Amino acid sequence: MRDRYGAQDERSWKLRFHTQTAGCSLTWQQPYNNVIRTAVQAMAAVLGGTQSLHTNSLDEAYALPSEHAVTLALRTQQVIAHESGVTATPDPLGGSYFVEWLTDEVERQAWEYIHRIDAMGGMIPAIEQSFPQREIADASFRFQKQVESGEAVIVGVNRFQSEEGERIELLQVDESAASRQRQKLASLRARRDAQRVAECLEALRCAAREDRNTMPLLIAAVKAYVTVGEICEAFRDVYGAWTETSVI
């Protein structure tokens, strides 16, 4: 921000970030292991200086978290914050030979990618040529191979498996939720001013065509109870849809 864009405000130079522990690291097998994984990952996020954190619940490989599981995930953060001592001083790992070397190495490799994408004319041409998509697919394939060969260990999955399954209680989403939503929506569609809805949608199509900022019209439209689906449909009328070719 400072060097590329000449930003003056110090707040522009700072990268504020939220972190979530890795959903893809959670396993179906031995679900309580996920509590440990999440705690380790959360600790790493805190040592990395995050401004905000979501810790995954142990049951998220199965379903949306139950109240019990989400409370345990929140407690994990509270233990790190109030008991572990890692918050006592800023960047307690600062100066670690390995951490500082790895930071520099990751930065160097990231710059290589950024320069390559700059050379392609920016991220949109890169996406149109499937460049980032292909790089990710290759990395994902390499990791999958390592898991299959046992070179990458996943506890409880490709090593230290156990015969007996652990049982956890899962959140049951009430099956009537969908029909209640449909009824509310039907009643809303009957009550609202249909003329006003049509006007709002036409105004949005015009703004999309004329390249004006759509936000003021969106606020007016939602206040007239135009729905998410109707608005997205109106934009699709103007912009068309997008499909991409598979990179695999």
Add this chain to the structure above:
Amino acid sequence: MTVNDNSQVYNGTMTAMKRSADANTMRQVSTLSGIPVKTVYTSEDAAGTLPEPGEFPYTRGIHRTMYQGRLWTMRQFSGFATPEETNARYRYLLSQGQTGLSVAFDLPTLMGVDSDHPTAEGEVGKCGVAISSLEDMETLFDGIPLGDVTVSMTINSPAPVLFAMYLAVAEKQGADWGRISGTLQNDMLKEYIAQKEYLYPPRPSMKLVTDVIEFAARHVPKFNPVSISGYHIREAGSTAVQELAFTLRDGIEYADWALARGLSIDEFAPRLSFFFNSHNDFF
């Protein structure tokens, strides 16, 4: 004992020795992201001097005192079934000491489809809360003062619509747009790169993202209009380097578009926020 038996013992010992030698060479020699790791690191590997915490380029954190000054926000992503049920969960989480809300929307909402549309069948309220109209949004935040709580919303293609609803609810609650704070994910580039929940081609999507950035910079200055996300890139199987590089390059793209819109860099850059993944490899 026969000669034959002896040779078996001998062979057994050799196999054990070979295995232990393998164990030494088979130790993890690279990070989860494939960066080779040496046996030992010394002062020669980290020769440069570090800035103080809170000093550019913020290698040691963006604040001088970091968590001594203020802890991070504990923000559990949640949402399920109807707005009524999710509203009850939010009230519970706030009562348990959670310090911010994070809305998970169901798949139809993420794809810009109403709950009563045929393609929504079977997915309503499954992976998050179903929001189709302002009425749903009012129920979702009923009794939750948007002037005091920060709310993060994980929504991308229909993000401008949900942001409009959020602002309308805040207004009805009497909360000043100048004071409300939170984060809209609104990161379309990573949808094309990794998550694949897009509706329109990349350029119109970028225009809508920029509409939100511009509007927020002028009217909702404490709201983060985009959360530039590496999380989904990593979830799609990338390395940590790819996650970082593609996310930062996405940030450059948003900045270029906002500048082309006529905003000055310091009008919007302080409110660009990021979202990363913390995976198993501790470092």
